Amino acid sequence: MGKKSKRGDITLSFIPYSDIEKLDSVYRVKKILDMTLKNQIVILQGRLEPEEETSLIQSTMALVGRIKNFKGIEIAVINPGKESQGFISKIKFGIARALVGQRDALTIVGPASLVKEIKRDPKKIDLMLKR
Amino acid sequence: MVFGKIKGFFGRMFSGLFGKQKEFSLGFYGPPNAGKTSLANRICKDWTGEEMGSVSKIPHETRSVQFKEKVDIDYNGKKLEMKIIDTPGIATKIDYEDFLKFGMKKKDSQKRAKEATQGVIDSIKWLDDVNAVVVVVDSTMNPYSQVNITIVGNLVARKIPVLVVGNKTDLRKSDMKRLESAFPEYDVIGISAKFGKGMDKFYDALFKLANKV
Numbered sequence: 001m002g003k004k005s006k007r008g009d010i011t012l013s014f015i016p017y018s019d020i021e022k023l024d025s026v027y028r029v030k031k032i033l034d035m036t037l038k039n040q041i042v043i044l045q046g047r048l049e050p051e052e053e054t055s056l057i058q059s060t061m062a063l064v065g066r067i068k069n070f071k072g073i074e075i076a077v078i079n080p081g082k083e084s085q086g087f088i089s090k091i092k093f094g095i096a097r098a099l100v101g102q103r104d105a106l107t108i109v110g111p112a113s114l115v116k117e118i119k120r121d122p123k124k125i126d127l128m129l130k131r
Numbered sequence: 132m133v134f135g136k137i138k139g140f141f142g143r144m145f146s147g148l149f150g151k152q153k154e155f156s157l158g159f160y161g162p163p164n165a166g167k168t169s170l171a172n173r174i175c176k177d178w179t180g181e182e183m184g185s186v187s188k189i190p191h192e193t194r195s196v197q198f199k200e201k202v203d204i205d206y207n208g209k210k211l212e213m214k215i216i217d218t219p220g221i222a223t224k225i226d227y228e229d230f231l232k233f234g235m236k237k238k239d240s241q242k243r244a245k246e247a248t249q250g251v252i253d254s255i256k257w258l259d260d261v262n263a264v265v266v267v268v269d270s271t272m273n274p275y276s277q278v279n280i281t282i283v284g285n286l287v288a289r290k291i292p293v294l295v296v297g298n299k300t301d302l303r304k305s306d307m308k309r310l311e312s313a314f315p316e317y318d319v320i321g322i323s324a325k326f327g328k329g330m331d332k333f334y335d336a337l338f339k340l341a342n343k344v
Contacts, residue, residue: 049288
């Protein structure tokens with residue numbers, strides 16, 4: 001668990017998929033939001049469900065302006081299987097998804113006060129921090 | 132599946148002959164400043180003679196959900212009556228200081244930010260009340276933003292038909308190929324809402340979208 005210290009160090013917090021797998025949607029969103037409110041950059045193995053992503057955005061917006069210096073979040077998901085174009089690849093990806101769930105994706109969430117931008121293109125994520 | 136298609140065909144035929152067709156609610160979604168209201172205005176101007184809302188270079192100009200009932204489109208012999216729902220831009224962060232750069236006063240910027248956060252919450256709530264969605268994105272920007280992906284992901288999960296529109300094709304930085312490659316499973320149309328460019332293709336795609344409902 002980490003945050004930007006007075007020296008300017010930044011620590012990333014990793015959440016393995018097993019930590020959120022059995023949580024209800026509300027607690028998944030709460031866990032991520034609580035960590036970003038503590039100025040931590042969260043790296044989540046896997047991804048949230050689409051409804052959970054919108055719930056995270058709604059909860060974030062409800063807190064902007066109510067919590068001092070909280071301006072929202074930056075979020076990006078990289079999903080390697082999603083970019084498979086071939087039919088066979090898609091079938092393979094579908095089988096893998098059925099077996100292991102959403103854990104092949106990677107989600108990065110950070111407080112907007114710390115993370116300037118997360119640039120995403122199909123195969124990589126660039127995390128740009130504020131000085 | 133075949134039975135479903137036959138049932139759907141007769142359902143549409145009989146509702147057209149004997150009953151009033153269910154209202155078609157079309158939502159406009161997307162990130163701030165993509166041109167949702169500009170496109171909604173263009174459609175409303177084309178078919179009702181009136182615009183829908185104000186537009187601005189300052190992000191989050193639309194901060195509450197806006198409606199236009201009974202927009203009757205009569206295009207190439209095809210007719211469609213719809214309700215347009217123009218939503219505030221969806222964002223994951225809102226900083227009032229960003230509005231100061233546009234010359235706004237601090238108090239006004241803070242008010243705008245507060246209204247904009249509520250607008251995002253309302254936009255998402257309205258996902259439950261639309262039949263189909265036009266996702267409007269700025270074709271000059273990176274299409275792989277999480278907001279775009281989250282919106283489309285939610286629509287797919289709710290089985291709401293989607294049309295992706297890349298706006299601002301009149302600008303030099305517009306890159307429709309990049310946008311098409313970001314959404315390979317959807318119809319992607321390029322337009323300039325400001326100048327009315329590409330609207331023919333848009334209306335063709337809109338009728339196709341309405342048929343999926």
